[in-house]
Each structure stands twice: as C-alpha cells, then as structure tokens.
Amino acid sequence: MLGITAVAVILATAGCGGPLADGGKPARESAAGHRPRVVATTTVVADLVRQVAGDRAEVDCLMAAGIDPHSYKATPRDAERLLDADLVVASGLHLEGRLATLLERLADRVAVLTVADRLPADRILEAAGGIPDPHVWFDAGLWSLLPMKVATALGEIDPAGAETYAARAEVYSARLREADAEARRRLAAIPAGRRVLVTAHDAFRYFGRAYGIEVVGVQGTSTASEAGLGDINRLVELVVSRGIPAVFVETSVADRNVAAIIEGAAARGHVVRLGGRLYSDSLGPPQSDGGTLEAALATNVETIVAALSDAEAAR
Amino acid sequence: MTLATFGQPALIAMAGLGLTYNTLVVLGGVAAVGCGAGVVGSLTLLRKRPLVGDAAAHATLVGVAGAFLATGRRDLPTLLAGAAVSAVAGLLVLVLLRRFTRTREDAATAIVIGVSFGLGLALLGGITARGIPGGGGLERFLLGQTAALTARDAALLAVISLLTIVIVTAVLKELLLVAFDPAFAAATGWPVGLLDAGLMALIAVMVVIGLPAAGAVLVTALVVIPPVAARQWTDRAGSMLVLAGLFGLTAAVAGVAVSSLRSGLATGPLVVLAAAAICLASVVIAPRRGWLARRLRSRIRGGDDQP
C-alpha cells in the first residue's frame, strides 16, 4: 500500500505541470504576447492596479470579493500565484496579517510594491497602541497619490509601457481627486450633529478624517480579536446618548456585533436603523455597485448620506 | 423581538443596577449555556469520557462550513443546525471506531478531533479561496462572539439549555446507573448502548449551543471545568449536577461582569477563566476532597491518605 502511495506521490508531482498550465489561468507566454503578470493582495489594491495598467497587464487578485483580509489564509495555489508574478502589489501596514511579513521576504525574488508604505508618513493614522491604521483607501484624496507609484512600479517590469502607465495614472489620479471632492460635497449635506459613523470594525478612520465624520468601530482596526461586552456597551451608550439614527455593517465582516448594538439601543428606547452595508476591507464583485474603489466610495457615501440625513429615522 | 416589549420597569431596574440591556442578554444566554453544559458535562465526567465534548466541538466546524455551502445562509440557527449534524456525526464515528477497530479510545477521540477539524478547515479554505459571497466571518465561530448575542440568540440558547436539563433530569436515574455500573445496568435490562448514545447526543447539542457563547475551543471548558469543580464539594451525584450547573452559571455571570467593565476584554475566555478560578479554589479548599484537607489528614494520620 505504501509503495502505491509513493508512486502516486511521484506521479502526481510529475504531473503538476499539466493541470497547472491549462488550469484556470493562462500561462505567462500565452495569447496576448508578454503581458506582465501582477498579483494584488486585496480587491482594493487590485482595482488600483487595474485602473493604472488597463489592458497592458494581467491583474490577478489574491483575495476574492467579500473576504476579510485580516483573516485571509493562503492556499498552495495562492502561493504559486505570488511566486509566478512579475509584480506583487500589497496594501501594507499589516492589513494582510502574516502574509505581509512574508511578502517582505518575497521581495528578494519578485518585485513587491506595498502601496501604503509609499504614502507620506505624516498622513498615516495611528490606531490604539501606536500601530498604524491600514485602511487608507477611502480617503480618495490620499489614495490619489498612489496611481503614480503604481505606474512607476509597472514601468520597471514593463519599460515599454511606462508612458502608457504614467498617462493612465495621471487620469486616474484626477478622477480620484474629483471623487474626493464629490464625496466631501455630498457628505456635507448631513447635519453636523449626526455625522457619526458606527461600524463593525474601525475601517473608516481615514474616511472620517477626510470628510469630517466621526468614526466609531465595535472592534479595533483588526477583526482578528473578539469584541468584548465592554465594547458593545460603550457603543450602545454612544448611540443612545448622541441620538445616532443609523449604524452600518460591512460586506466582509460578520454583522452580529452590529445587530447586538441595534437591539441594545432599542431596549433603551432609541430606534437606530441598520443604515446599510458598506464596502470596507473588500470591494464588491466586478460590475456590482462596489466593483471599483470609485464606485464603492460613491455607494458608501450614498448609503451614509441616506441613512444619516433621513429625518424620519432620526426620530 | 426585543426585551423592550416586556416592559419599561424591568429595564429601569436593570439600569439602576448598572446593567445594560446587552449585558443582560449576554448574561442570560451564557448563564443558560454554562448551567446546561455543567449539568451534561457532569454526566460525561462520571461516565469517564470528559473529552467527547472536545471531539464534538471540533467536529462542528465541518457542519458550519457545510451548512453555509448547502444553504448559502449564515444566520445562527442554520449554522447551528449544521454544527449539530456534524457534531453528532463525529461522535457516531467515534462510537463506530470504538466498536469495530482496535484503535484505543483516546486515539479514536484524537483522530475525530484532528481529521474533522482538518476537513472543516479545508472546506472553509475552499470557501474563502473561491470568494463565495457571505463566506466571510464563518471561522469566527471558532472563538465565539459572546458579546454579540442578541435576544433571539439568547432565547434560543436558553430554551435548548433548559430542554437539555429537563431531559437529563428525566433520565438521570438511568444515566447515573449506566455511568456507575454499566454491567449491572445491562444485566437488569437497561439499554446501555441507547442511553450512552443519548448522552452523546446531549453533549453534542450542548457543545453546539456553546459555540456562539464561547467558541469551539472554549466550549470544551464549559463542559469539563464546572463538573470537576463540583465533584470536589460533594459525594452525591445529584448535588454534583446541581453544583456544576451553579458553577457554570456563576462563571458565566462573573466572566460577563468582568468583560463589561472595560472595553477590549473578550467575554468568552473570561467566562472560562472564571470557571477555572472556581475550579482552582475547589481543588484547594474543598472540605475532605480538597488538597488542603488531604494534606491536613495525611499530616494527622502520618502520611496515610487512604480512608
């Protein structure tokens, strides 16, 4: 029996080349010539790279839409994708948990760009305890600094396309700045006293800083640890005492904490609505109302504005 | 479906005591589970199988992932139903291994724990890698989300705990007989296999409803620790069950109370630590069976600890 097993292992190992080459993704030297392969860790970063690269590069996203990056665990195929990449783009600031530390080591062999590290240090927020807060993307103004960095990294692996990338980056940055202004304008419509965003975890502090909204999360910046009863009580107290009309859940995070807060507030006679589902650590599937960062930002803003400025709900 | 509908006076009284609504809900749910787990756990301890709960707990992961894959839903009842099915299946495998193979009982338990958990992880990994919508947060069941219990969850836990306690009480005589002397029980015509299977099913149910209250790893603690503590204080099975229930309940209350004091303190583990503190105290100071009492006795008798 063991002999058979050993043979099976050898055969299976030898056979690796076959199923992989035609399995799922095209091999590197296929159809569209020598398109560089870029692997992005999160959907947010993948969107950034796609916007800059357009069709010139093949962009592969490690984490599917709706997956929480904090609790993502790699599979052998993911590891293979990372190794096969010409460029790996990560978000950084420990968003990807243990993957991040390993990506640093991967940098010896594959070009790795950690986007959040390229932002000006003075604009990085600190979470409790002094570690940096990784959720930088929903500050569109801040995010607009990044397309150029991506273009540079792409240009290094694909010098022929450097100009194309730079041009696209320029355009995209401009769009992001526009989206930034638009978001600011729309959110300004919310009455000042109601500008409090309560979510499952602390993913919106950059957003809050950029657009003048106070942000409170049930859990800290990482979803990895469990929320305590003290956290829930604190938020219920806050929601009730401030008369906050709506709280929000996130597409990639379990929503039980938020449900508990709504109920806790209701028990104190304060009706707080579920304001809606926000895109936070993960964008939506392509073509959805959160398929790109711009779309997700607009959708989030729309959801927040609708929920917080709704006079009925505030009663 | 909130407690608010049950009347404002109660809530005002609660607030007077410094208890918030959420604290009360979590308290109710966790206390019910702590109590039920203590009672059922006492019987598995007496049956000399304290770790079947551990096997059941690890087997639940498959069911959580499977239920999500099968229904695409991730509300508590669906996931718990899946968990219950796989916990029972895990224990069934355990029974079959014991019956049909030469593998020792402890090894069989370890096999069920390791392999079923591995299968669960493989399923979860597959769900994550394929980005199946809503798959996020399933693994949170592992460590529980004690503080996030809603009134419905708590009511579900309370009802099932109560039901379990009622069933245990109803067949307590038979369960104790089988635990004490299975040969005599069989010789006098009691269906020992059936009663054992029933006990296994009860422990599986208790473990499953302990998942949202404490998580897969820590629910084992609720099943093992309070009974061990209770055993220290009494020489009667009946009072041991009552005490184990009370200890479980007390640990739940204490853990919940401590975790509501400040933010950043996970509730489930605190409940376990409270139970462990009760257990430690029981082991040290319990009269007669406690460590101090034994030391004293052996001092008096000149080293002979045997009665």
Next chain:
Amino acid sequence: MSSDALALHGWSMLTAATVSASCALVGTLLVVRRMSLLGDAIAHAVLPGIVVGVLAGGRLGGPLVLAGAVVAALMTVGLTRGLRAAVGLAEDAGSGVVFTTLFAAGVVTVSLFASRIDLDPECVLFGILELAAFDLVSVGGVEVPRALLTATAVLVIVAGGLAATWQLQISTAFDQEAAAAAGIPVAVVTTGLLSLTAVATVAGFEAVGAVLVVAMLVVPAATAELLVHRMHQVALVAVAVAVAAAGLGWLAAWRWNTSAAGMIAVVLGGFYATAVVLAPADGLLARLVAKLALDWRVAREDWLARIWRAGEQAGAAGASVVRPRPRTGLERAAAVWLRLTGRVERSAGRVRLSKDGAREAELVVRSHRLWETWLGRHADLPADHLHPPAEWVEHHLGAAMRERIEAELTAGEADPHGREIPPEAGRPDGPPPVV
C-alpha cells in the same frame, strides 16, 4: 510551471513531510501509552507561551517563541499531573481543565495586548505552511525555507532522542510497573518523551496549526497499528504514512485550491479509513472475506461429509437410505461447485465421491467423531448433546489437533455412537459405497 513554483511545491511538501515525520515518531509512543489526547492539550495550551514569547520581543518561528511554547506545553503536562496528585483527578479530565484554561488565558492576553503585538489567537490554530517557501535563508549557498530548517532540526532532535532511548521507551510503554521494577527510570523516560512531544508539536503548529498537529501525532500511528504489530515497524510505517499524507495533502490542496493543512489532515483521515477497511489481518474487508471463506469451506465440507455418511449408512443398511439434499443456498452452491470440480460424481441419479472428495470428507468425519469422543470423556454432556458442538468443531481441527486428541484416546476406539473413527491416513478399503 515555472521553476519557482516547482521549488515552492517541493519545499512546502518537504517541510510538511519533515514536520509530519517528527510528529508521527513521538505519536507512535503516545498512542501506545494512551496519551493521544496530550497532543490536543498541548496544541491549545501553548498559546499563552507564544504570547509571552512575542511580548518579550520574539517573533513567530523564532527561538524565544519556541521556548515559550515548549515551556507552556510542559506546564500543561505538569499541571495535569499535579491535579492528579493533589486531588486524584483522572488525567483526561485534568488535561481538559488545564488546556482550556491556558488557552483562555492566552486569548485574554492577546485581547489585552492586541494593540502591541501582531498576533491573533488563530495563529495557533492555523499554520503558514503555504507561505513557508517565501521565507528563505541561505545554507551553504542553497536557499532553504526557514521553516524547513526548524523542522529538520526538530526531526533530528526527536529521531535522535527516540533512537537513543528506544528500548527504554518501549519497555516503559509496554508495562510501566515492570519497567520500574527492572530499574528503568520511568519518570525520566516519560519526561523525555513529553519534552520531545512538546518540541515536535510546537514545530508542527508553526507549519500546519495546532489542531492539525493532533491529527499528525495520532493518525499515522493509529493507522500503522492496524497494519503492523511490532513497535519499530509501527514507527516506520507511521513515518511513511505521515510523509505520504503530507505530500498528497499538499497536492490535493493545490488541486482543489484550499487549505493545505486541512487537506493533509483529511488525507491522513483517508489513510486511516483505508487501513480500517483494508488492513490485511484486522481490516473490515479481511474479516468479511474470512467469514465468507469460512462459510464457504464449511458448506463444502458439510456437503462432502453428508454424502460420505450417507454412503457409510448405505453400506451398513444395504443401500436403502435417503439421498442427502443440500440444506442451504450456500450448500447447494457448494454441491454444484464440488460436482464441477469433480469431487462429487453423479451418474444415473446416483452420487458418489471421487477419491479426493472421499478423502476430504473422511477427515471432516474423523474430526467430528474424534471431538465427540473426547468431549464425551472430558465434559459432563449427555450423549445426545455431543453432536452439535462437534458439528461446529469439525471444521476447525487441523491435522495436529486431531493427532493430539487421538493420542488421548484408546487406540481403535469408536465414537460415543459406536461408529468407526476413520484413520488419518484414510480407510484402507476405500470410499464408502455409492448412494
């Protein structure tokens, strides 16, 4: 496939295999000593040790964290034994108390210091085998995964430690009291095993996570125990199973794009299930086949013996006996088979045994009558109760047993019913007449 990817698979499988092998080795002894659940306890209880190690400035996989974990593991064992010594608590219940408490303490510590450390409780439950090949260090010019280096060091320690004390370990595992009486330092041997277990377990969950270490410790040994019986064989087969499962598990995880650690455990489970069914001596299939084969032989022998007896009776009574008919479906099939193979011949409505058939039948009848005679003499059974047991035993007596029984009887003795016992060498006057 790129050479990078090939190296990835190679390194990862090698790392997994090395870790599994260490676990399988200590697991062999744990399983025999009924300490299988120790792995489960240690795997959970190390969390606080890791947390303290990280807080003290270590990093995952580093020596400080490893030391913290080993200390926590030994503490689990120590506390469990302490509980037993202090209040007589059974070891499984005791470890249940200890490991859950330590794990809870670990989780609380993590949540208290969450802001200061990049660590979550799940890091103990899940390993990072998949990414091991990213973290390379140079050894003599070759880039080798750091995790593989750790795993190899652990394997050397574990294999070396066990090889050096193998005889002592086996003696202790087999019978502690006898070992102690023979002057073996049982406590030292046990502590050594526990330390090696702690080291192997900690290295294991770095790669595959805590709970799966439980599978790695126990399943290979449990599988091997079903296949072979001597301890060193069990150890070798366990290692082979572990290595094979590590490789196949990785490939399966790659094939279906899921967690490698999970798939390794699943493959281990598959091996174990296969062994349960297919094990040569005790497997379910072997038992089923043996039972069917026995039933088939009994049916054949019964049919031959019935014809033989009918012939004997016909010889005595002068040809006026009822020809026997098969009584069961199996016997009918046996009758057909025996006719086809030529041991029973049939012509013109009469049945006769061939020379071979008569010989086989004779031995069955001989066994039957020998046993009846022996039992009649040694057990207090009425004569009419002698037949049914002999009917069963006749199929189980071999030549040696027949000889032994005959030696206890008087030469030329008839059975309790007064019939002749055919001699072992065959009746001189050939088979009895045709029926």
Next chain:
Amino acid sequence: MNPGQQPLVEFHDVTVAYGRRPVLWNIDLAIAEPCLFGVIGPNGAGKSTLLKAALGLVPVVGGFVRFCGRPRRQVQGRVGYVPQRETVDWDFPVNVMDVVLMGTYGRLGWLRWPGRRERAVAAECLERVGLADLADRQIGRLSGGQQQRVFLARALAQEADIYLLDEPMAGVDVRSQEQIFGVLAALRDAGRLVIVVHHDLRTAAEWFDQVALIDRRLVAAGPTAEVLTADNIQKTYAGGIELLEQLGQAVAERGRTE
C-alpha cells in the same frame, strides 16, 4: 413460579467466544430446584464468563440459556446480579443507600424515582447485610467487605427469584464472608436459587448444596458431595485445559487466515 416444571436455569450447549476465540465450550447444565449452587474452577476457567453469558453481557455463539424455560429478556426482573467488586469506580459520588436503591430501578422502569416503598425495601436489605448504620456513607469510604455487602444488598433489593453472584467472597474478610454466606443461605431457605462463582475449593464443600466444576468445559455438576471427588477435582484443575486452549487458538487462527 414454575408451573411447567422447567428447570430454574438451563444452559443448553452454551459456547462463548471473545472475539473469535472460544473460552467456554459446550456448557450443558440445568438447575431444577432452589439451592445454593457453587460454580467452581481455577482462575481463567470461564466462571465469570458463564454468569455474563447467562445475563446476556457477552454474546453466546452456540446454544442458549433459559430461565424457567424462557429467554432472559422475559424474566429480567427476576434475576438478581452481583458483579465483581473491581468492575466499578468506588470513587463515584453515590452513597450506600443510592447504590442499594439501584436494585429497585428495574421494577420502577423509566421516569419514576424510588419512593417511600423502595426506600423501605432498600433499608431492609441494608439491615440484612448488616450495613444499616452506613446508609449515608460514600461508597469509597467502605472496606472491601462492606463494599461487597452493598452490592449484595443491591441485588436483594431487586427482590429476584434467582441470584447470580460473581466472586462475592474475593478479597473479603472472614467476618464479611460469613455474613454474606448467612444472607445467601437465608435466601435459599426462602426458596430462591443462588448461583455463586467461587474459586476456593475448601469453603465450597461446606457452603454449597450443589456445585458445578468448570474449566472451559463443564467437568461435573450435581450435589456437592458427589461432584467434589478427587478425580473430578483433578480433571478440573489439571486436565484437558491445554487442548482446549490450543483449540481456541486454532479456531481464532483459522478464522483469521482463511
């Protein structure tokens, strides 16, 4: 209780195997009348196995056991059982009274708890074995002899017609032995059949009305004086075993390597 003149207990050609290996061969034994019946034989002769087979605790591979002509399941309440003392955990959290009350469970059936009547019965049984003053004591704090008497009291509380006792005198002090014997004799005098597995030949002769000598097979059975002859004892304690041992082995082997 015995209208059809059936034997009280009948072992009909009973063969018992653990796994594939037979350990008790073709026991054929009928006990017709109430008496004190000793089952005697060397260690490992299968005496306890015989009782367990009668109670359905181990499967019978050949033959059958009947009580008053009926299978065990139909007479469950009428057969009392005293297992060996080592089979249970004496650290179990029950007191003496709890254990004795277990004897009444069979009559009570599901969902009913022992009431006043059962307590009275249990108290009386404790009285009979001389443990009335220890009713509230945890069973672990009893001497070996007292523990054995608790088991006996539990069997008495079953209020059975036939009692099966597995080595009740093993590891018991002389005083307890006499007390136990006294209780058993009283049972016999009250018209009950008492079957006792016993390993001590000396005491067997004075205690039992009838005995069966067993060593993997039944060597002899009947009135004590007739059965306990030097010849029979020789056969029980020296002869035949080896062959049966080897045969058991052979059966197990052939079953496996078929």
